[in-house]
Amino acid sequence: MGNRLAASTSPYLLQHADNPVDWWEWGDEALAEARRRDVPVLLSVGYAACHWCHVMAHESFEDPATAALMNERFVCIKVDREERPDVDAVYMEATQAMTGHGGWPMTVFATPEGEPFFCGTYFPPRPMHRMPSFQQVLSSVGQAWETRRAELRSSAASILQQLGERSVVAGGTQPPGEPELAAAVEALAADFDAARGGFGGAPKFPPSMVLEFLLRHSARVGDARALALAEGTLEAMARGGIYDQLAGGFARYSVDAEWVVPHFEKMLYDNALLLRVYLHWWRLTGSPLGRRVAEQTGDFLLAELRTPEGGFASSLDADSEGEEGRFYVWTRDQLSSVLGDDDGDWAADLLGVTPQGTFEHGTSVLQLLEDPADDERWASVRTRLLAARAERVRPGRDDKVVAGWNGLAVAALAEAGILLQRSDFVEAAGAAAELVIGLQSRGGRLLRTSRDGVAGTSAGVLEDYADLAEGLLALLAATGDARWLEAAAELLDTAVELFAADDGGFYDAPPDSGLVRRPRDPLDGPAPSGQFALAGALATYAAVTGRTQAREVAERALGVATLVAGRYPRAGGWGLAVGEALLAGPLEIAVVGEPADPRTVELHRAALAATSPGVAVVRGAPGDDRVPLLQDRPLVDGEPAAYVCEGFACRRPVTSPAELRRLLDELGAHPSAVGEPPSDRVVIE
Known part of the structure; x- marks a missing residue:
């Protein structure tokens, strides 16, 4: 039989379109059907590159007998967690509260109103390892609904009440300062695996946001230990099996502590973040390995994840020919x-x-x-x-375009394109931004996904607005095109309006999401939290425009990073990185000159090569006043010029890259070591 998933823009849902299960997509219609039939909801959440999601699908959702039991007893809803991270967040919180753990596939039984009363993850087709079979679970839950319905409803209400009473640490009014940032380095050093790189034990995930913080901290204060922590991890990952030594690109995580055997799926957000981190490592130290990995990762994004419409696909599967890693x-x-x-x-x-x-x-x-x-x-x-x-048979590709993850790719490619002198990277970043802004924007609001040039229906979440704004501001810095600033401003204004909470923090889902609970997690996951990402974009926007209110909002949003800095900095890496930018800046560099003039190009590259985390760069032609930092910035004696301002005071404009580097050195902005051999290193033992 067919089901309602055939028209979906999610490749994950399309994988289930021919199941004998009568699947519904998440929405009011599915819940209304459960109320009409007076049966519970069976919510199954996964994603296209998830290995065990495929296993459970083959064992249970493709089995006619299991499907018949599902259809008889429940309204079955299939959710792509990448398309609906808000739905996933609500029910993952419940799953973790009930079971003590979480993961995907996630299996949730809920009332027709969507209130969860029984949760789990993978269930096998036969009882094993003290786990009941999926059919046993279906029968037990169905029977309980018939005979103990009041008890289940009471349990669901109690679960929601308990979750609502949990205090969400949203932060205060103070971003992390010198003591907190130094304490974060201390805590990370204590957790560092000196023999193998990374933090903690197996499995090891690329700590992208923490590495960005460590590089920024080292650049700002010259902390050799912070640099050593970052370099030990960056080199171990780049030489390990988690990195594709042939084509570039990083797998999701390493199942061992040595970075040897990965879980082979490749995610867009991981590779966008890591491209930028390796680029910054090279910029700071001149590391040839950092440059090679940054460039190869950019090549991987363009070769393997770029879609015909110009966006970037979400992921590559771990499996091919039914085996993980075979490719x-x-x-x-x-x-x-x-x-x-x-x-x-x-x-x-x-x-x-x-x-x-x-x-x-x-x-x-x-x-x-x-x-x-x-x-x-x-x-x-x-x-x-x-x-x-x-x-060989290639792994499958989830080719939906996620707004926020494309924003991360835009930021990385735009910056790398200038520093590595790869115009194709900058062009690809611009095309992806054009696609998302043009296709996934409706009445000032973002849609989270598109596929094959068709926009999805899911509303954008906080990370979509924040990460896309970050990418557009990086494109502004790379290209000087003021329309990216205008688009970023609209996104940031909308994000603050839609997602702000009363305590200075932010919700992750818009107010009209219709969920039983509005999700809110200010800490990082595999990608920067929406709250920290918004703070970072607002800080850059404030530096470019002079809007101090944007900086004030960013500072309040970072209060939670202050609280976790010394205790669990791995959960707040992006917030700590943004804190470094706030402490170091704003240091504004406006490059004025004709775009095609080689002197303008070299000045611009020298500006972007500055390693201070507080630097904000814009460029534009003489007389271009659409960007506030470019206003009243003429050429100097007919030559392109760089105007450097710090703390509301501007220095004399300079006209050569060498002069710009000397000036930045005077300001403690630590000019880039690009082109210079790595110097003294600290070894963490």
Whole structure:
């Protein structure tokens, strides 16, 4: 039988369109149907790149007998957590409260009003490991609804009351200052894995936001230990199996503490964030590895995730041909068959391909154990292995375009495009911004997703407005096109209006989301929290426009980062990074000159190469007054010029990159080490 998912713009929901389950999409109609039939809701939440979601789908949702039981007893609703993070957040909070853990697939039973009374994650088709089978769960819940309905409703009401009574730490009025930021470094050093990089034990997720904080802190105060923490992690990840040594791009996480074996799915947000972090590492230290990884990750985004419409797809699956990682792993024999015995043995030793394997079935995940002694040989080996791998069955791609994650990609590519002199990166960033603004904007409000040039129906959440604004401001800095400032201003004004709470914090969902509880989490997850992301975008916007009120809103939103800095800084990395920007700035650099003039180009690149986290850069032609920082900024003796202002005081304009670097050095803005070899390092033992 078919179901109602066939018209969805979510690839995850489309994967279930041919299930014998009579699925509904989340919405008022589905809940109304549950009330009409007087049956509970069965809510199943997952996402396209989720391995165990696929397993449960194959075992249960494709099974006619299980589907018949689901259809008879429940109104079944399928949710893509990436499309509806607000729905996911509400029911994940309930799941964690009831079970002590969470994850996907998430399975929730709720009243027809959407109030949860029984939650779980994966359920097997047969009882195993003290877990009941999914059919047993369906029968038990269905029978309980018939015989103990009042008890279930009372339980649901109690759960919602308890969740409502939980205090959400939204923050106060003070952003993190010197003591809190120093305490965060201390706490991170105590949690650092000196032998293998990263923080804590297995599994290890790329700590993108924490790394950005550490790099900014090092740049601002010259803290060698903060830099060592970041570098130890960045190098370990770049050489490990979590990074695709052939084509670039990072997997979701490492299942071990050594970064060897990843969970192979690749997410847009991870790669956008990591591209920017590796770019900043190179900018700060001149690390060749940082530059290579940043550029290859940008290439990965354009080659693997770019959609025909110009946006960026959400993810690549972990599986191909029904096996996780099959596309990426190798045996020594496979290397030799592609490369010949000599190059095969050389590559196997270089890439950590062992006779017994580091993964499953004797296969190995490719690592880069050391820098190749012969660059030409490595280039040849890499090219041939890529060609051979291209003949394999590729992992599936979730090609929906998420507004916020595209904003992260826009920011990274725009900045990288200027610093790496890759005009294709800047062009791709502009095209993605055009798509999202043009297709996913309705009456001043954002829609979260689109696919194949068709906008979805889900309302944008806070991270969509904040991350997209961040990307547009980075595009403004890269291109000088004032329309990006205008679009960012509209997004930020709308975000503050829609999502602000009374205590200086922000909700994650708009007020008209229709959920049983309005979700709110100010701390980072795998991507920056919406609240911290909004604070960062507002801080940049305030520097570019002079709107002090925007900075004040940003400062209040960072109060929670102040509270977690010394206790759990890994939950507040982006807030701490924004705190570094507030302490270091605003340091405004306005570059004025004809865009095609090489002197303007070099001045502009020198401005963006400044490592101070408080720098805000704009560029424009003479007489362009659409950006406040560019107003009344003429050429100097007919030459392009850079105007540098700090603390409402401006220095004499300069006309050469060397002069600009000297001036920034005087201001403590630590000019970039790009092009210089890395110098003294601290080793954390």
